[in-house]
Amino acid sequence: MAGTMWKAVVAGGAALVFTGVAAMPAGAAEGGVSFSRVSVNGGKPIVIGVKERVEVPAAFRMTTTLRYNYGPMVFPYRGTIERPETLWNAIEGSDCKVVDRAKGVCDFEEWLYIDPRDLDFGNEDAGTWRTAARVFLPGDSQDIDDVNLPVRVQRxxxxxxxxxxxxxxxxxxxxxxxxxxxxxxxxxxxxxxxxxxxxxxxxxxxxxxxxxxxxxxxxxxxxxxxxxxxxxxxxxxxxxxxxxxxxxxxxxxxxxxxxxxxxxxxxxxxxxxx
Missing domain, CATH: 2.60.40.730 (SOR catalytic domain)
Structure with missing residues (x-):
């Protein structure tokens, strides 16, 4: 596949605003957000047939005291982290489960959907992908990181x-x-x-x-x-x-x-x- 694959539909994942913390200004460089405890499909390969849409469970922890708009998410990608080629049709995310409010620590669950009937999906997509984590911040900013987690996608x-x-x-x-x-x-x-x-x-x-x-x-x-x-x-x-x-x-x-x-x-x- 070339370019970014498919349009996103992100549901849930309502932003938790930690009071007294200023939003990141527009155009600011990414930073101030870290992701940990990332799991995609329980560490097992994502096996995809020819017709059925596949639901892939994921989970992660995000730590930040910045305000964010929406979309704490993790997803498989190839290419560069700045212009990733992605592998999903839709993502549904849970609301924040607060771990430490003072430090801005939240746990999230996620459900990522892949449909093999999409026109941009093909045999070349089988193999090992990397995993990115991303959150959108106010002012058209975002923080996106490679979380050093390989994900195997199989026919x-x-x-x-x-x-x-x-x-x-x-x-x-x-x-x-x-x-x-x-x-x-x-x-x-x-x-x-x-x-x-x-x-x-x-x-x-x-x-x-x-x-x-x-x-x-x-x-x-x-x-x-x-x-x-x-x-x-x-x-x-x-x-x-x-x-x-x-x-x-x-x-x-x-x-x-x-x-x-x-x-x-x-x-x-x-x-x-x-």
């Missing part, structure tokens, strides 16, 4: 699974297939994600957790296919752990029952001659 992935035959004789071969797809923000569709290492996992009947049995690489259309031996009844699934631009995902589980191997098939074949 969502999806996985399917199919294990067969069902049921299967003990010791026989099970074929597990599936497909890995990834959100394409340019076309607003999920497309095959090739060349990715994906883990096949198994949870035996009665167990509480999965274990990784083997890994395989997705094909040209994101296809997955491998074989294993049936050692008992249980559930099979695929897991992809993601990368810097793509989110992690896990398929649903496909349960496969087993039956004893027939005695007839287990016995060696005897040739009779006359």
């Amino acid at each position: 969502a992935t999806r996985l399917t699974v199919d294990a067969s035959p069902e049921p299967v004789a003990m010791g026989r071969t099970i074929t597990v297939s599936g497909r890995l797809t990834r959100a394409n923000w340019d076309t607003h569709t999920y497309q095959g994600y090739a060349g990715r290492s994906v883990s096949l996992q198994f949870k035996p009947a009665g167990a509480s957790s999965y274990r990784t049995v083997k890994t395989t690489t997705s094909g040209a259309t994101g296809s997955l296919r491998t074989t294993v031996k049936a050692t008992g009844p249980g559930t099979w699934r695929w897991t992809y752990y993601g990368n810097s631009t793509s989110g992690a995902s896990t398929s649903g589980g496909d349960h496969v029952a087993t039956r004893p191997r027939s005695m007839h098939s287990a016995l060696p074949r005897v040739m009779h001659t006359v």
Whole structure:
């Protein structure tokens, strides 16, 4: 994206005026405001699909004895702090929760919204962003700071699974297939994600957790296919752990029952001659 992305809609965040403190004069250099305890999405990557607007929770502390008009906020940005390229459609902020009135310390909560259907949003927006904090002051002034917090933005992935035959004789071969797809923000569709290492996992009947049995690489259309031996009844699934631009995902589980191997098939074949 080039330039500043999307128009802002800032709600809430009513300014708390500390009595007896003069406003910053118009045109004054930024300063007199500090931000701390910044959290965006609980420290987790922001994973975005192709249609659903994503709500990203944030929280921060602002310390200032200056009056301010509105908009204490934090948000992902790229470029320079003076002319940031931003990543949000709308921001809603809470009112100040006073921590120390004499020192002008307030805690805020925030909800940042990102819509992948926006025309300016595309695949190039996946990756690591920085975090800015900003407040608008009287007289067309503002204080904007880089708070030294990287935020990872990822394209969502999806996985399917199919294990067969069902049921299967003990010791026989099970074929597990599936497909890995990834959100394409340019076309607003999920497309095959090739060349990715994906883990096949198994949870035996009665167990509480999965274990990784083997890994395989997705094909040209994101296809997955491998074989294993049936050692008992249980559930099979695929897991992809993601990368810097793509989110992690896990398929649903496909349960496969087993039956004893027939005695007839287990016995060696005897040739009779006359």
